[in-house]
Amino acid sequence: MDRRSFLATAAGLLVPQTGMPSRTLRSDPFTLGVASGDPSTGGFVLWTRLATDPLGGAGLGGMPSRDVDVGWQVAADERFSRIVASGTVTARARDAHSVHVELEGLEPGREYFYRFRAEGRLSPEGRTRTTPAAHLETPLAFAVAACAHFEHGYYTAYRRLAEQEPDLVVFLGDYLYEYAPNGYTALSGKRVRSHSPGKCATLADYRTRHAQYKSDRDLQAAHAVAPWLVAFDDHEVENNWAGPVSSTGAPGFDRRKAAAFRAYYENMPLRRDSLRGAAIRVNRRVSWGSLARFHLLDTRQFRDDQACSDGVRSGCDERLSPGRTLLGDGQWRWLEDGLQSSGTRWNLLGQQILMTHRDYRAGPGRDVNLDSWDGYAPERVRLLDAMSRTANPVVLTGDAHMHHLADLKIDFDDPDSPVVARELVATSIASDGDGYRDRAWIADSLAENPHISYIDQRRGYLMARLTGDELSVDFRTLDHVSRRGAPARTSHRTTIEAVQGA
Ligand SMILES: [Fe+2]
Numbered sequence: 001m002d003r004r005s006f007l008a009t010a011a012g013l014l015v016p017q018t019g020m021p022s023r024t025l026r027s028d029p030f031t032l033g034v035a036s037g038d039p040s041t042g043g044f045v046l047w048t049r050l051a052t053d054p055l056g057g058a059g060l061g062g063m064p065s066r067d068v069d070v071g072w073q074v075a076a077d078e079r080f081s082r083i084v085a086s087g088t089v090t091a092r093a094r095d096a097h098s099v100h101v102e103l104e105g106l107e108p109g110r111e112y113f114y115r116f117r118a119e120g121r122l123s124p125e126g127r128t129r130t131t132p133a134a135h136l137e138t139p140l141a142f143a144v145a146a147c148a149h150f151e152h153g154y155y156t157a158y159r160r161l162a163e164q165e166p167d168l169v170v171f172l173g174d175y176l177y178e179y180a181p182n183g184y185t186a187l188s189g190k191r192v193r194s195h196s197p198g199k200c201a202t203l204a205d206y207r208t209r210h211a212q213y214k215s216d217r218d219l220q221a222a223h224a225v226a227p228w229l230v231a232f233d234d235h236e237v238e239n240n241w242a243g244p245v246s247s248t249g250a251p252g253f254d255r256r257k258a259a260a261f262r263a264y265y266e267n268m269p270l271r272r273d274s275l276r277g278a279a280i281r282v283n284r285r286v287s288w289g290s291l292a293r294f295h296l297l298d299t300r301q302f303r304d305d306q307a308c309s310d311g312v313r314s315g316c317d318e319r320l321s322p323g324r325t326l327l328g329d330g331q332w333r334w335l336e337d338g339l340q341s342s343g344t345r346w347n348l349l350g351q352q353i354l355m356t357h358r359d360y361r362a363g364p365g366r367d368v369n370l371d372s373w374d375g376y377a378p379e380r381v382r383l384l385d386a387m388s389r390t391a392n393p394v395v396l397t398g399d400a401h402m403h404h405l406a407d408l409k410i411d412f413d414d415p416d417s418p419v420v421a422r423e424l425v426a427t428s429i430a431s432d433g434d435g436y437r438d439r440a441w442i443a444d445s446l447a448e449n450p451h452i453s454y455i456d457q458r459r460g461y462l463m464a465r466l467t468g469d470e471l472s473v474d475f476r477t478l479d480h481v482s483r484r485g486a487p488a489r490t491s492h493r494t495t496i497e498a499v500q501g502a
Contacts (some may be wrong), residue, residue, distance in 0.1 A: 003340045017345075018236045027052045029063070029097075029118050030479070032211060033220030036114065036128035036227045038286060039168070039270025043103030044128050044227050046072060048116050050097035054211035055196055059204030060262075061098060064211075067092045070099050071117040074106070078113050078125075080331070091118070095205045098159045098266040106466075108133040109289070126224040128282025134290030137345060137468045140288050141166045142463040145222075146398025147174040147428030148358060151195055152186040153459060155218035157429045160476065160488035161461050162221040169226050170294065172398030173233025173352040174431065175268075176213045178206075178260075188433030190482045201256055206263035214267060230268050231282045231296045232350040233399055236260060240371050242305045242327075254278065283331050285338055287448035292466055293344040295335060297351040302328025306370045312360050314367050326376040335383075339390040345468050345498060346392045353399045355380065356406035356423050356452060372399070384410050384420045392498050393421040394471060396462075401428040403462075403475045405454040405494055412451055422496055424473055426462045434480045435459055454492050461488075471496040 029050035037045045050068060051061025069090045076082040084106065091097040099116070105113065109132035116123040132138035143166040148155060161169070177184060178200040182191065200206045213219060234240050237260040239247055246253035258278035265275040274281050283298045303326045308316035318324075339347060354372040361367040368374035387393040387408075395408060404425035405410065413415040435458025442455050460477040472495045478486040 002332075021146035025050075025052055025063075025273045028121055029068075030116065030121065030123040032061070033216040033223055034114070034116065034123050034126040035223035035269045036126055037230060038271055038284070039066075039129060039131045039227045040104070040286075041108040041131050041133060042106050044112075045271055046074075046099075046101040046114050046116075046126075048099050048123055049211070049214070049267060050099075050118055051211050054215040055208060059202075061207075063093070063097050065093050066419065068097060068118055069476060071246045072101050072116055074101075074103065074488065075113045076110075078127075080113065080115070080125075084112070086366065094432070096266050100269070100272055102271060106130050109136065109138055121259065123140045124220070124224060127414065131287060132291070134287065134289060137290040137291045138289050140291060140466045142167065142168040142170055142464050142466070143226075144170045144172065144350075144396050144424065144426040144464065145429055146172040146397075146426050147401055147431040149174070149177045149184065149186070149428070149431040150213055150216070151181070151184075151191045152188070152433040153190075153192055153430035154484045155216050155222075155430060156459050156481055156484060156486050157459050157476075157478055158216075158222040159218040160478065161463070162218075162225040164463055166226050166463065169222060169228045169286075170350050170396060171228055171230045172350055172396060173231060174235045174427065174428075175230065175232065175236045175240070177431075178209070178211055178238055186431070188436070188482065190433045193483055200260065203259040203262060206260050207266065210263055210267035228269060229294060229296055229350060230270065230300065231287055231350060231352065232264055232300065234300060236264050237300070240298060240310055241307065242303050242322055243301065245305045247310065249492050283334065287344060288428040288466075290344055291468060292346040292348055292457065293338070293342045294348050294350055295338050296350075297327065297349060298331060299326055299352045302331055303376070307375050308370055310370050312367050312369045314365055316360065316368075316375075318369060319368070319370060320377055322378040324376050324379065326373065326379050332379075336386050338472050339386050339393070340448035342390060344391065346394065346466060346471065347387075349387075349393065349395045351397060353393065354397060354404070354423075354425065355395050356404065356408055357449070358452065359413035359448045362448055381410055384408055388418075394496065395421055395423040397423055397425040400425050400455075401432045403427040403454065403456040403458075403460065403477070403492070404452055405475070405492070406449075407449060407453070414468060415450070422494075424462055424464075427456060427458065427460050427477070429461065430481050433450045434482050435478060445492075454494075456491055458491070460491075469498055471498070
């Protein structure tokens with residue numbers, strides 16, 4: 001008997017329930033690991049999805065078409081000797097045998113351990129935590145990550161992130177990519193493994209792709225170490241989609257989007273009320289005591305189509321049109337309310353796309369990315385104005401596949417325009433493959449954009465330590481992801497002092 005089975009027997013997790021027909025799955029159904037997310041003072045969401053063969057069975061991961069009962073346990077200690085909550089939930093075939101358990105009633109500000117059981121098999125164990133009581137300014141260590149193209153590299157950065165044992169992981173989009181095998185070639189030109197067949201179009205396709213990504217052990221380690229706050233960007237559905245508009249113009253985008261959202265919910269530790277028919281709600285707030293409030297944004301679902309047919313280009317006046325929106329009216333009001341009423345020392349905006357102005361053309365003229373906030377410039381001014389009236393705002397960003405550290409200003413062309421907030425952009429976990437460092441190109445980019453002080457094109461993540469006095473951020477980078485085992489190092493560090501009484 002292995003250690004897991006022994007502990008399960010000792011804790012009663014293997015005892016068959018009375019009246020339950022005794023059935024067994026042919027092999028381990030916990031090949032996709034476990035996860036937790038969206039912590040509160042009294043609980044969190046626990047997640048798993050059963051799959052005996054991640055790529056098998058038209059999105060059902062080799063599972064039979066019947067429902068399966070899943071037991072779960074939460075313990076106060078790593079050895080599961082003090083079980084504080086337990087129960088059974090049905091993994092339904094119609095939900096691709098995914099399970100979401102929402103817990104409340106636990107103690108604030110402490111660590112918990114959890115695991116699942118299905119038909120005599122035991123899952124790996126996960127660690128998670130509740131948030132501190134609302135009046136406490138308890139310090140927080142959190143990681144920020146984004147963009148993990150499966151073909152472009154191994155997930156060593158996820159492994160290194162897990163080894164640092166953060167309290168919380170913030171994931172800002174492109175968790176998976178929808179492309180067919182070889183549908184998007186990395187800048188490095190290398191491919192270390194292959195996507196499941198075909199580009200994602202149907203619910204079965206997206207479910208299979210999620211299962212493929214989740215079968216990676218390094219990713220599983222990152223999920224098992226801490227609760228995650230997840231938000232999607234474009235590739236969880238389709239490259240550069242905007243609200244109702246597909247970037248390819250192919251018919252049936254509503255159906256495809258609904259399928260992608262459903263698979264996203266099924267495969268993420270999100271609360272049950274995030275899935276709303278054909279839509280999904282991921283803009284939400286999570287507070288960490290009186291220290292910080294995370295405001296997670298959705299910059300895809302409610303945006304106007306990209307100006308001037310999208311792309312990185314110059315001479316687009318449409319991007320300056322004041323009526324255009326990236327957040328949509330409802331989310332804008334929600335965010336403005338939340339920034340005004342937060343009451344916490346820090347306000348951390350977790351969002352997908354580069355907020356700072358970035359001119360991609362060296363010398364005269366200006367090329368901007370119309371998919372990022374530069375394509376929605378007047379709304380950025382309104383947002384920065386709202387942020388200037390909230391306590392210690394910081395923006396956390398993904399998408400760029402490069403680390404950036406930037407000053408956010410109402411007027412980026414005016415050196416005297418005050419800095420409203422700093423933007424911390426996490427490079428990719430794997431997307432675009434091996435690290436490189438084109439020093440001349442970086443020097444040109446920094447000269448062109450004096451409000452940006454750091455850029456790094458290698459893979460990695462951010463590791464941040466937050467107290468009432470300061471936010472200290474390590475930009476973690478790896479030299480390669482085309483081979484396993486690269487160490488992560490801190491290639492840059494910045495400290496942001498809190499404005500007290502702000
Ligand atoms: Fe990406």
